Amino acid sequence: MVDKKLTGAGLRGQSAGETKLCTVGKSGSGLTYCGYDVSDLADNATFEEVAYLLFNGELPNQAELDAYKSELKSMRDLPDALKSVLKLIPKNAHPMDVMRTGCSFLGNLEPENSFAEQNKAANRLLAAFPAIMCYWYKFTHDGVEIDCTTDEDLLAGHFLRLLNGKTPSEQHRKVMDVSLILYAEHEFNASTFTARVCASTLSDMYSCVTGAIGTLRGPLHGGANEAAMDMILKFKSPKDAKVQMAGMLERKEKIMGFGHAIYRESDPRNVIIKRWSEKLAQENGNTSLYDISVACEEFMWDSKKLFCNADFFHASTYNYMGIPTKLFTPIFVCSRLTGWAAHIMEQRSNNRIIRPSADYIGSEPRKVIGISER
Ligand SMILES: CC(=O)SCCNC(=O)CCNC(=O)[C@H](O)C(C)(C)COP(=O)(O)OP(=O)(O)OC[C@H]1O[C@@H](n2cnc3c(N)ncnc32)[C@H](O)[C@@H]1OP(=O)(O)O
């Protein structure tokens, strides 16, 4: 397999540091967290085990996992002051802006006073993010002030219970858990790099994560799952999808959910989430969304040799689970927090401020001309 040629703008192909956390596309398409293949983790671990792995470098044993899950469970509720702030954010705000504000405000209430508190701060955000998203969403959309605690064992079930107000099915718990594992970590992607740059100034965990949320929000990064959903919903049939996508390519529009900065011919997360999308479609009894998504995949490969990235089949998967489109990228935040925090800790453990150089392409030196003569 020929590796993707990584050169040009966007720092492509340049190493910006070392990491023990993750390899992306090492053999063209692979993805490992701390040496474990992501598909192995998706089949044989829970998201909490993956979080523990990223924060500690090893998978937990049963006693360690039990203790970790109880710790996270005890941190799920939100302070009243944060609930009051969330209630002030308008209904038409983007939920990613809610996540950004929620993270930043929690940093005011419970600051990370020293790096000795970094695990506590990371775990607090991990435990609180589902409630930050759902408390605001349920209050502004349904007029309900939800209880932010549940007795759900795992974050996947906890989130679904907060969102829907009822016990989720085993299958929905499993799909959400797998999704959180797939989104957890991805080396020096744009949002993680943002977090590391911020960490390199010796800033606090909340500032690093707030910056990362802002970076994940864009449609070229995490925002692609929502953009893909909006696009798929416009297609009436698989045939219509191909016709409309041909037009988009002709107009040189970017097709969200396709392509990748590092992978060359596939994103290993796609096959996993696509399988779940198909399963949910069959059980739903209406496979239209899945069939249209497959037509998009075929069309993009046949016409441009572009493949689905992790975001594309997440769109139909979440839709089949009844999750509102505007919450897709915030779910990504709930998961990627683990990767961000692990990278922040890794940066701190061997830090030098990240400060690259620039090639100057501006004017030659010149004198200021008085304003009346300009
Ligand atoms: C979880 C994640 O963040 S995964 C990424 C999510 N983002 C998206 O899905 C947004 C859509 N995809 C894209 O915009 C891009 O593929 C990115 C941002 C992911 C990667 O960007 P790059 O590394 O610059 O892409 P790459 O160098 O492979 O592009 C090669 C060519 O394919 C084109 N291309 C790449 N992706 C797409 C796409 N989705 N739709 C249309 N054309 C595309 C590029 O415009 C480029 O064409 P050019 O040579 O004529 O300029």
Ligand SMILES: O=C([O-])CC(=O)C(=O)O
């Ligand atoms: O690695 C990237 O550039 C984007 C990506 O897939 C991710 O962050 O999961």
